[in-house]
Amino acid sequence: MSSFSNLLDLKPLSGFDWSCFNGNIATAVSYFGDNYLQAFAHSWTFSPMGTDPMSYDMLGHESYTYEDILKYANANYTLHREISLPDALDNIYKELQADRPVVVKCDSFSCPWFPDNYHASHNTHFFIIVHYDPQTNLFTCTDVSYMTHNYTQSVADFSQGFMNEIMTFSPRASTLDQKNTDIDLVLLDIAQTNLGLKPQTYSIFEAMRVFADQFEQWYQLAVMEMNQFDLGAANKLHLELLYIIQSRMQFLKFLEYRADLTHTNIQCIRAAFEQSIKSWSIIRMMYLKLYEPKANKERIFSTLPEKIKAVAALEEDIAYTILHIEQMRILNDQLSPTHRHASSSR
Missing domain, CATH: 1.20.120 (Four Helix Bundle (Hemerythrin (Met), subunit A))
Known part of the structure; x- marks a missing residue:
C-alpha cells in the first residue's frame, strides 16, 4: 500500500520555539494562508512594571491568544476533546489523506526529537502531524518547540503518549469580512x-x-x-x-x-x-x-x-x-x- 498523503511542506514559524501551543497553531493555520497574521497587528508591545519591584511577569506578553490566531486564519477548525485513540487515529488518517495538518496533544516523553533529558519525565506537549506512511507506520511531524521539521514518530510511540486531544482544520469557503488594513x-x-x-x-x-x-x-x-x-x-x-x-x-x-x-x-x-x-x-x-x-x-x-x-x-x-x-x-x-x-x- 502506497503512502496516501503528500508530505506537507510545513516548516515551523520562526520565533515560536518554546511556545508550543500558540506556535503550533500559528504554524498549522499558516498552511491555509497569511490571514492569521492579523492577530499580530498590535503585538509590538512591552508591559508596564507591576507595583512589586521584583515582578517581571508579562514583560513581553503575547498580546494575542490562539483564539485570535484562529479567528483570522483562513480555516475552520474543530477541537476534539476527550477523543479516544482509535477515533483520533481515524481522524488523523482522514485529514492527512485530504492534505490537511493535524495538531495533537501528546506526552513529550514519547517525542523522539526531544533531547534525552526530556525522556526522564512526562510533560504535556503539542505538535503537528503532516504525513503518514502506512508502509513504515510512521508519522512525520512538525514542532516549533525545537524548530523540528519532518521528524518521524512511530504510530506506536504516538499511541503511547497520546493525551486524548486533537485539532483539525479545513479551508474556509470564504474569508472573514476584513477591511483593508491601513x-x-x-x-x-x-x-x-x-x-x-x-x-x-x-x-x-x-x-x-x-x-x-x-x-x-x-x-x-x-x-x-x-x-x-x-x-x-x-x-x-x-x-x-x-x-x-x-x-x-x-x-x-x-x-x-x-x-x-x-x-x-x-x-x-x-x-x-x-x-x-x-x-x-x-x-x-x-x-x-x-x-x-x-x-x-x-x-x-x-x-x-x-x-x-x-x-x-x-x-x-x-x-x-x-x-x-x-x-x-x-x-x-x-x-x-x-x-x-x-x-x-x-
Whole structure:
C-alpha cells in the first residue's frame, strides 16, 4: 500500500520555539494562508512594571491568544476533546489523506526529537502531524518547540503518549469580512500607544529601561525559581525574553505582508525592526550564558542592561520616526490641496 498523503511542506514559524501551543497553531493555520497574521497587528508591545519591584511577569506578553490566531486564519477548525485513540487515529488518517495538518496533544516523553533529558519525565506537549506512511507506520511531524521539521514518530510511540486531544482544520469557503488594513494607521496607533501619548497608556520604552536597571534582581529571582529544574528548563525570564523577540518577529511578518515594501519609509522601519530582533536575540543568548558553569557573570551583568537600553532607544526612535512620517504627511496635504484632490479623484 502506497503512502496516501503528500508530505506537507510545513516548516515551523520562526520565533515560536518554546511556545508550543500558540506556535503550533500559528504554524498549522499558516498552511491555509497569511490571514492569521492579523492577530499580530498590535503585538509590538512591552508591559508596564507591576507595583512589586521584583515582578517581571508579562514583560513581553503575547498580546494575542490562539483564539485570535484562529479567528483570522483562513480555516475552520474543530477541537476534539476527550477523543479516544482509535477515533483520533481515524481522524488523523482522514485529514492527512485530504492534505490537511493535524495538531495533537501528546506526552513529550514519547517525542523522539526531544533531547534525552526530556525522556526522564512526562510533560504535556503539542505538535503537528503532516504525513503518514502506512508502509513504515510512521508519522512525520512538525514542532516549533525545537524548530523540528519532518521528524518521524512511530504510530506506536504516538499511541503511547497520546493525551486524548486533537485539532483539525479545513479551508474556509470564504474569508472573514476584513477591511483593508491601513498599515500607516496601524503603525501610528501603536507608536502613539507605546510612547504613552494616548490616555491611560505608558511608555513601553521607560518600562524597558526599568527592566534593564533591575535585570540582575530578576535573574536572581529566576534562579531561585529554577532550583527544581535542569539548567536547560524553561523559566519565566527565559520565556519573557523569548516572547519579546517573538512578538517583534511576527509583527515584522505582518508589516512585510501588509505594507508596500517599495515605500522608502516602510523599508526604513522594517530594517530597524530587523535590527531590534537581532539585538533582542543577542540579549537572550547572553542571558542563557548566565546559566553556564564557567560564564563570566560579572561581565554579562555589566553589559546586558546597556544592551537592553540601547534596544529601547532604537525602538523609541522607530516610534518617533512613525510619528514624524505622519506629521510630514499631514503637512504635505495641507500645503498641496490640489495634489490631494488629484490623488483622491484617481
